[in-house]
Amino acid sequence: MKTLVFASNNAHKLEEIRSILGGRFDVKSLKDIGCEVEIPETGATFRENALQKAQYVKEHFGLDCFADDSGLEVEALGGEPGVYSARYAAKNGVAVHDNKDDVNMDVLLGKLVGEENRKARFCTCVALVYEGETHYFDGTVEGRIITEKRGKGGFGYDPIFVPDGYEQTFAELGNEVKNGISHRARAVAKLAKFLKGDFQ
Numbered sequence: 290m291k292t293l294v295f296a297s298n299n300a301h302k303l304e305e306i307r308s309i310l311g312g313r314f315d316v317k318s319l320k321d322i323g324c325e326v327e328i329p330e331t332g333a334t335f336r337e338n339a340l341q342k343a344q345y346v347k348e349h350f351g352l353d354c355f356a357d358d359s360g361l362e363v364e365a366l367g368g369e370p371g372v373y374s375a376r377y378a379a380k381n382g383v384a385v386h387d388n389k390d391d392v393n394m395d396v397l398l399g400k401l402v403g404e405e406n407r408k409a410r411f412c413t414c415v416a417l418v419y420e421g422e423t424h425y426f427d428g429t430v431e432g433r434i435i436t437e438k439r440g441k442g443g444f445g446y447d448p449i450f451v452p453d454g455y456e457q458t459f460a461e462l463g464n465e466v467k468n469g470i471s472h473r474a475r476a477v478a479k480l481a482k483f484l485k486g487d488f489q
């Protein structure tokens with residue numbers, strides 16, 4: 290079975306990917322291949338960051354690899370927080386000690402006070418470096434940012450994001466519904482289709 294590295298140590302993401310590709314690929318995490326460093330993510334786009342991670346593994350370990358990068362884009366803020374989604378509060382000079390997700394959401398909600406355009410989307414880009422070629426798979430889910438946090442599930446900005454066609458936030462909808470429509474699920478489905486189609 291061919292080895293393919295997923296440049297992540299996120300247990301949930303790995304389990305999801307292994308259940309999709311596990312029959313055909315030996316999917317290894319960064320830890321599995323002995324990569325202990327924090328791979329730099331200094332790109333200006335999700336695509337650049339995803340490629341940076343996948344290329345790092347190829348260059349340092351000689352293994353084919355895919356990596357993902359995700360975030361939230363708010364239309365009224367010109368696409369912010371974007372690649373800064375995970376560190377949006379810090380980017381805005383707000384100190385974060387714990388509850389990082391909560392503080393990030395507070396900063397975002399603060400910027401949107403009085404704003405009528407609440408349109409937003411979550412985006413994922415997966416970059417695959419395979420046999421000397423690079424492929425990209427994008428997934429998005431459109432929705433809106435509400436004015437207060439609702440729900441306990443999920444992570445990140447889930448409590449303030451309502452996907453189009455729903456009234457509940459991602460944090461209220463639960464993992465099953467979210468995983469059926471999420472940006473990440475859509476990008477990963479494209480990756481899986483490509484890999485299965487190519488290597489059946």
Ligand code: IMP
Pocket residue numbers: 357358359360361374375411443444445446447459471
């Ligand atoms: P990552 O690239 O998947 O690690 O995501 C980067 C950041 O984007 C996270 O730390 C979250 O702040 C945000 N984000 C990405 N995906 C989601 C999601 O599905 N729900 C909520 N926030 C997300």
